[in-house]
Amino acid sequence: MTQKVRSPFFTVSPKAYLYGEELLNLAKLVDKIVKDSSATFFFVAPAIDLPTIVKNTKNLIVTAQTADGFGPGRGMGRTLLESLKYYGVGATFMNHMECPMEFRELVLSVKRAKELGIITIVCADTEKEAEILAHMHPDIILCEPYNLISTGQTSDESYIAKTIDAIKKVDEDILIMEGAGITCGDDVRRLISLGVDGTGISSVLTKNEDRESLLKEIFSGLE
Incomplete structure (x- = not known):
């Protein structure tokens, strides 16, 4: 059964900046901070770190950076949705700019994730792309202009309104x-x-020395 996502929700995604013990410690910190929150929190990590994070957190939807919907069989370097399900991973990103997917693979992956009860967060760049991806009926669509990622500049109100409407x-x-x-x-x-x-x-989180203070301040915006 797919976990219920309560709005508002928030994703913490250290990408490939952290790994191993440092990444696990961050997951534990986020888990502690959000334990009394009514919002939903996703913690995103590389595939190899996911099982350890699942075992050591209680208040997070542990999330993969990407996933493969073709199923078990021939292939190398794949993150199987079935494997994510086995290890208790609750969600996955798909089609992020830094890990794009071909259209056929994305369609199959969203469909298979739904069958397994894994939440899908599918990424879109433009208003038109967001509209096309909506026809796949993922759980969540992340809209962010690729040229603004990691810049510290947020999307303008026109882009937000147009993508929501699309x-x-x-x-x-x-x-x-x-x-x-x-x-x-x-x-x-x-x-x-x-x-x-x-x-x-x-x-921005991985570059900050006082991560706890930064997280608490950012999470206050959900209230």
Whole structure:
């Protein structure tokens, strides 16, 4: 059964900046901070670290960076959805700019993830791409202009309004995540006020020495 996503939601994604013990310690920190929150929190990690994070957290939906919907069989370097399910991983990103997927693979992967009860977060760049992806009916669509990723600059209100409208006219049930350049609680508050269901943070977190204070301040924007 797919886990229930409560809005607002937030993703913490250290990408490939952290691994091993440092990554696990961050997951534990996020897990501790959010234990009394009514929001939903995703923690995104490389495949090799996912089982350890699942075993050591209670309040997070542990999430893969990408996944393969072709199923068990021939192939190398694949992250099987079946393997994610086996290890208790609750969600996966798909089609991120830094790990793009071919259209056929994306269609198969979203379909198979639904069959396995794994939450799908599919990434889109433009308004038109968001509309096309909505026809796959993923759980969440992350809209972020590729040129703004890791820049500290957030999407403008026109882009947010257009992508929300493009998705909702296809499927009202898809949750909307808008990203790119989130650095503080005010960024989160702004997005929520514009009708977004969730957002997230990645590289800015890994470059900050006081991660606990930064996370608490950013999470305050969800209230």
